[in-house]
Amino acid sequence: MPGIGTIPADVIETMTRSFGMTITRALIDADTGVTLETCETRYRPSTRLQHYVQTRDRHCRFPGCTTPAHRCDLDHVTPWPHGPTAATNLQCLCRHHHRTKQAHGWTVTMTPDGACTWTSPTGRDYTTTPGE
Numbered sequence: 001m002p003g004i005g006t007i008p009a010d011v012i013e014t015m016t017r018s019f020g021m022t023i024t025r026a027l028i029d030a031d032t033g034v035t036l037e038t039c040e041t042r043y044r045p046s047t048r049l050q051h052y053v054q055t056r057d058r059h060c061r062f063p064g065c066t067t068p069a070h071r072c073d074l075d076h077v078t079p080w081p082h083g084p085t086a087a088t089n090l091q092c093l094c095r096h097h098h099r100t101k102q103a104h105g106w107t108v109t110m111t112p113d114g115a116c117t118w119t120s121p122t123g124r125d126y127t128t129t130p131g132e
Contacts, residue, residue: 043080045090050074053090056130061108061116062097063126073098077110088112 045053054069072092076083083089089110093101100106105121114130 043085045074045085049085049087049090053087054092056087056114057092058131059092060094060097061091061128062093062100063118063128065094065097067094075101077108077116087114091116 053074054072057069057072059065059069060067060072069092072094074090075093075098076085077089077091091108091110091114101108107119108116110116116128118126118128120126
């Protein structure tokens with residue numbers, strides 16, 4: 001911060017909570033103007049981030065499910081607060097598959113481009129990509 005210097009992340013986090021604020025960041029490609037990444041400091045994504053993830057995913061990301069994204073929950077792949085509320089950590093899951101992920105031994109990882117690799121309780125891997 002000009003005139004002050006670097007402000008430690010934990011100080012910013014305390015200040016935002018004290019004042020009921022949220023901080024959103026966006027990483028923009030300087031050449032194209034395309035948003036590459038957004039991230040928020042709260043559990044629930046903003047309407048804009050939610051719309052971005054729904055548009056990217058188009059439907060539930062569980063292998064084989066075609067429930068439309070607008071009828072899905074947004075799921076943190078790495079649970080919040082250990083994982084960010086960011087497009088690179090959010091996926092659309094229908095309520096059934098959201099509960100399946102949480103309770104039935106399935107695990108999922110996500111790459112920065114949004115590809116999800118699901119591992120079943122028996123160890124078999126399935127990969128889903130955005131919009132497929």
